[in-house]
Amino acid sequence: MEKWMRYIDIFKLKQRGFSISAISKKLGISRNTVYSYIKMTPEEFDNWIHTTMTRRKRLDTYHDQILAWLKEHQDLSGAQVHDWLKEHHEDFEIGESTVRRYVKELREKYSIPKRTTFRQYQSVEELPMGKQAQVDFGETYAFKTNGSRQKLWFIAFVLSNSRYKFVSWLDRPFTTRDVIQAHEAAFHYYGGMPEELVYDQDHLIAVSENAGDIILTKEFQAYQQLRKFGIYLCRKSDPETKGKIENVVKYVKYNFSKNRVFTSLEVWNEQSINWLARTGNHNVHHTTKKRPIEVHALEKQHLQKVSTQFSFENNHTVSITRNIRKDNVISYESNRYSVPTGTYRPKKSNVAHLEITEDNRLLIRLTPGGKIIANHILVSGRGQLIQDKTHKRKRSTKLAELETEIVTLFKDQVKAQQFISSLKERYPRHMGDQLAILWNLLQQEPMKVNHALDKALELRLTSANDLRDLLFSVTQEEPSQRHQHTQSESPYSHIHATTRKVESYIEILKGGQSA
Structure with missing residues (x-):
């Protein structure tokens, strides 16, 4: 009709x-x-x-x-x-x-309707062969044969010229060591290495981009200096810079993994490689109108050759990271572990670095190799809350008594009282939280907190969070003995990660104060 x-x-x-x-x-x-x-x-x-x-x-x-x-x-x-x-x-x-x-x-x-979505992209100039590859991470869920869901994580690579793709999967979050291993697998798959790699500002790769000076994580910086490839970090809300890899992540999610049944990680990775050969790198690309596998045969000649031997032995300690939640806990293996009250900072980077010891304990730090802020026994099962009683706020102590106790712990009690008075004026409704942060700082760094207090008063800072940031910058200038020991045993001890001086933090805080 x-x-x-x-x-x-x-x-x-x-x-x-x-x-x-x-x-x-x-x-x-x-x-x-x-x-x-x-x-x-x-x-x-x-x-x-x-x-x-x-x-x-x-x-x-x-x-x-x-x-x-x-x-x-x-x-x-x-x-x-x-x-x-x-x-x-x-x-x-x-x-x-x-x-x-x-x-x-x-x-x-x-009558089987399908909902479609559209996203607008701005075209960018094509790069020469062998110049660049883009890298990004993705997450998805797959159903098992028994009907339960399995969360999966993947890292995707794409050569910018040929659009030749590579994907590696894990059934747990990636660590920095996993990222390095995936890079090696990608270079082996490509038959070489591009001049430059484009990333998001992921905490496994980079700490930050300080006005153009990229500060990498120590482990990844050692690897980058060994392989000597260039790095470009995308700015936030800049999809055009990494549009190719965003399309690949979407393609992997909705063409390969969507509705596929998960049996094992080994089988899943094998199916992924077969999918790349059959579809991902074989089908004609809608933009270039060419098959990536055919263009890659030409681009491969422009890639830099890499050594097939790369030892992960004696490399830096594996980086396991988790986000600190608002209720001051981190999640690991489906259980929650406490950190001291006040550790979570609003609108800040709340990343905790985890280490699993041989005696089955979970150590939590705020920086790789930094001071341990929590030490828990790992437990089995799911959904449990493992809490250290010392991490709780001292609810039985009245604010006045807690204030007095805090003041007595400072070297210069007059300055301490002056700082707490400014907290009372600025945070009358949140003095319990402010004093809890001061209490934790005094427990963790009783000596260095005095120097940080002097700086805070000099800059007229009136927040316990600002004091903590100052203390963190001072601590960064003095590597721990554990850190030095790790470097001495590492084959990359001659490579030094970029660090910032405390003056740079002070300048930033000055700017924030004047605003």
Whole structure:
């Protein structure tokens, strides 16, 4: 009936003097369709409709399988159906556009709607071969055979010129060591290394970008200086800079992993590599109109050769990081472990660095190799809260008594009272939280907190959080004995990570105070 209505509309517009092009635009159909409809008489058109309804299509062989997929996963795309057919049938050779049309017809026939989303991108200039690769992380969930969900993490690489992709998966969050291993696997997969790699400001790779001076994590900086590739850190809210890898992350999520059943990490990674060969790097890229695998054969000659031998032995301590929550706990292996009250800082980087000891204890630090702020016994099970009683706020002590006790712990009690008086004036409703932060600082760094207090009063800072930031900057200038010991045993002890002096923090805090 729909085709008959279109046929009648075309002839009505033709009789009114509309051109073929005008009819096409008005009805939203192609000019070829208008041409073919006009050439047929009503009898010929009726016979053609009956022919289309009775003739057998090549994809009818897979009708039941495709329909079952669409009913089970209503958000399947035509491109993903095409990939699944190739995965399940080795001799499948029907084109992707044909599969898309067939999927669209099935959706209309069986009323299976599909929600689509669109995102606008700005085109950027193409880079020369071997110049750049972009890197990003992704997360997704997959269903197991028993119906439960499995969270998965992946890191994706894409060569900017050829669009040749590589993906590595884990069933746990990545550590810095995992990231380095993934880089080595990607370089081996590519057959070489590009001149430059583009990243987000991820805490496994970079600490920050200080006015253009990139401050990398110590472990990754040692690796970068060994491999000698350039690094470009994207600014926040700058999708155009890394648009290629964002598209890859989306492609991996919605073409490979979506609706796929997870059996084991080894099988999942194997399926991912097969998907890259079959679809991810084989299909014609919509922008370049070329197959990435064919362009990579040329770009490979422009990549820098890397040594196939890279030892991870004696490398720096593995970086396990977790975010500190507002209730001053971190999550590890589905359980919660406490940190001292006041450790969480609003609108700050609340990253904790974890270390698992041989005697099954969990050590928590605010910086790699820094002072231990929490020490817990690892527990099994899920959903448990493991809390150190000393981490709780001293609720039984009145604020006045706690204030007096804090003042007596400072070397210069007059200055301490002056600082606390300024806290009372600025934070009358939050004095308990402010005093809790001071209490924790005195427990962790009883000597250095006095120097930080002098600086805070000099800069007229009136917040316990500012005092803590000053104390942190002072601590950064004095590496711990543990840190020195780690460096002496490392094969990269000749490589030194960039550090900032306390004056740089002071200048920043001055700016914040004047604002």
